[in-house]
Amino acid sequence: MAAWLSRSLKQKNASWLQPCPTAIAQVWFSGMGRASSASGALSVFQDKPRTVEDLPRVTFLEMIYRMVFQGFYNRIHELQIYEKQLYGPIYRDGLKSVSVNTPKLLEEIMRNDEKFPCRGDMSLWKDYRDMRGFGYGPFTEEGEKWYNLRMMLNKRMLHPKDSVQYGGVINDVVTDFTKRMYYLRQCSPTGDLVTDVANELYQFSLEGIASILFETRLGCLEKEIPAGTQDFINAIAQMFSNSMAVIVTPKWSRNLLPYWGRYIAGWEGIFNFAIELIDKKMEDIQQRVDNSQDVEGEYLTYLLSNTQMSTKDVYGSIAELLLAGVDTTSNTLTWTLHLLSRNPHIQDRLYEEVSTSVPADHIPSAAEITQMPYLKAVIKEALRMYPVVLMNARIFTEKNVVIGGYQFPKKTAFMLCHYAISHDEDTFPEPFTFKPERWLRDGRERPNPFGSIPFGFGVRGCVGRRIAELEMYLVLFRLIRLFEIKPDPAMGELKAISRTVLIPNQQVNLHFVDRGCEA
Numbered sequence: 141m142a143a144w145l146s147r148s149l150k151q152k153n154a155s156w157l158q159p160c161p162t163a164i165a166q167v168w169f170s171g172m173g174r175a176s177s178a179s180g181a182l183s184v185f186q187d188k189p190r191t192v193e194d195l196p197r198v199t200f201l202e203m204i205y206r207m208v209f210q211g212f213y214n215r216i217h218e219l220q221i222y223e224k225q226l227y228g229p230i231y232r233d234g235l236k237s238v239s240v241n242t243p244k245l246l247e248e249i250m251r252n253d254e255k256f257p258c259r260g261d262m263s264l265w266k267d268y269r270d271m272r273g274f275g276y277g278p279f280t281e282e283g284e285k286w287y288n289l290r291m292m293l294n295k296r297m298l299h300p301k302d303s304v305q306y307g308g309v310i311n312d313v314v315t316d317f318t319k320r321m322y323y324l325r326q327c328s329p330t331g332d333l334v335t336d337v338a339n340e341l342y343q344f345s346l347e348g349i350a351s352i353l354f355e356t357r358l359g360c361l362e363k364e365i366p367a368g369t370q371d372f373i374n375a376i377a378q379m380f381s382n383s384m385a386v387i388v389t390p391k392w393s394r395n396l397l398p399y400w401g402r403y404i405a406g407w408e409g410i411f412n413f414a415i416e417l418i419d420k421k422m423e424d425i426q427q428r429v430d431n432s433q434d435v436e437g438e439y440l441t442y443l444l445s446n447t448q449m450s451t452k453d454v455y456g457s458i459a460e461l462l463l464a465g466v467d468t469t470s471n472t473l474t475w476t477l478h479l480l481s482r483n484p485h486i487q488d489r490l491y492e493e494v495s496t497s498v499p500a501d502h503i504p505s506a507a508e509i510t511q512m513p514y515l516k517a518v519i520k521e522a523l524r525m526y527p528v529v530l531m532n533a534r535i536f537t538e539k540n541v542v543i544g545g546y547q548f549p550k551k552t553a554f555m556l557c558h559y560a561i562s563h564d565e566d567t568f569p570e571p572f573t574f575k576p577e578r579w580l581r582d583g584r585e586r587p588n589p590f591g592s593i594p595f596g597f598g599v600r601g602c603v604g605r606r607i608a609e610l611e612m613y614l615v616l617f618r619l620i621r622l623f624e625i626k627p628d629p630a631m632g633e634l635k636a637i638s639r640t641v642l643i644p645n646q647q648v649n650l651h652f653v654d655r656g657c658e659a
């Protein structure tokens with residue numbers, strides 16, 4: 141069985157959204173060879189060029205032991221650091237993939253990006269789309285088709301000047317979120333406690349991204365959350381939680397075991413949710429056209445009316461944008477609030493900036509918010525400490541490359557261990573300490589930019605980056621202006637676990653003490 145699993149997974153490569161399951165699988169079933177000396181990776185006195193065979197290697201049994209007996213299966217981020225100590229900056233995991241964990245090596249890989257960068261095999265995600273005849277989205281598409289798709293999706297989203305236009309829409313969502321926070325506090329016994337903050341931020345992020353993509357409000361921040369949105373959230377969880385089982389079980393067992401059915405039902409829920417909203421928007425556009433009215437609008441209207449995309453392709457892309465835009469932003473915000481609650485001096489400094497940058501009764505615009513260096517540094521540092529996408533991948537499909545002095549043939553898969561990289565002690569002294577000032581442009585030496593690239597890099601980098609940043613800046617500004625955020629003493633130590641993205645290991649409760657600034 142183990143041999144079969146190892147073989148069947150050999151061709152699969154990691155990417156963050158085929159993500160943890162495959163990434164974990166790669167680590168789980170990584171290579172059968174013996175570990176060679178870690179010092180081999182560091183030797184410079186070689187007359188023959190070093191190759192992949194000279195790299196330190198993790199054996200299959202070692203990995204099983206670590207995952208199962210040492211419990212790293214949901215602590216992949218800690219495993220990255222552990223293996224860095226054991227094997228050094230570059231090593232082989234046996235699935236013909238090569239893990240790197242320093243900013244310098246990451247930079248070498250990213251600077252080699254090809255015209256159509258590839259993160260790995262997405263066949264698991266493609267299966268559902270093929271079954272239903274939907275187009276591939278930005279995660280699943282490859283090669284030139286991916287490039288053309290990205291050219292369309294980038295418009296109205298990726299450039300800072302594009303995201304600025306969504307400031308008003310996001311601010312409306314933020315206003316509703318703050319109202320909800322007041323309501324939730326009132327319901328608590330202490331009058332200021334909000335329980336399960338991560339879930340609240342999840343609803344915020346879904347409302348935010350949906351208001352941009354669909355130009356419509358879902359009502360996730362109302363007192364009663366609409367049933368459809370909860371179904372969508374559950375569907376995402378179902379798809380992710382069954383992915384691993386689907387990867388490690390053979391295709392022939394799909395009708396015998398429950399995992400495949402649940403996995404597909406998860407996708408069904410995600411797509412149904414997106415399709416209903418897209419179809420509604422199409423009817424709306426059609427009506428406007430029939431009435432000879434102008435067809436103007438935001439993102440989805442642009443995709444439907446200004447591009448050559450077929451409806452089925454729009455379904456595929458919008459579903460993937462929606463999926464990518466919720467867990468990432470919401471978990472980053474949860475980590476940020478947690479860090480601020482534990483570091484009152486940093487929160488005070490942030491409040492200082494927030495309360496002096498714009499008049500007290502003024503809601504900052506998208507342009508104003510980007511002029512607040514400390515606020516941006518707080519988010520950047522939170523993403524360094526908790527990079528929600530803790531690992532990524534690149535495969536050079538067209539060329540041989542030299543990385544870290546080793547020669548690699550084309551099609552070598554590189555695993556980018558982002559968590560270990562952004563905790564690299566040489567780049568970030570005291571890497572486990574929250575220090576937003578690292579990122580200030582106040583004359584101090586700034587860290588190597590490749591030390592923390594939470595949104596990836598280059599043409600295949602995150603398409604939603606600007607939107608995500610804007611959402612996070614605007615909501616953090618308002619929360620800090622209104623409330624002093626304090627930890628709940630009843631909570632134990634909060635740790636991260638890796639479940640597709642880096643999430644807290646327990647429910648996060650926080651006190652939101654009213655500063656008395658705004659009604």
Ligand code: HEM
Nearest residue numbers: 278464465468469529594595596597600601602603604608
């Ligand atoms: C804190 C928030 C976010 C983080 C940390 C994040 C991180 C990432 C990372 C690391 C990648 C891979 C990039 C690479 O391979 O170089 C990525 C890709 C992607 N992200 Fe995000 N993301 C965030 C929010 C969003 C949002 C809000 C959206 C949707 C609007 C989004 C949509 C996507 C898409 C579609 C891709 C695939 C791009 C492609 O393959 O062409 N992300 N993201």
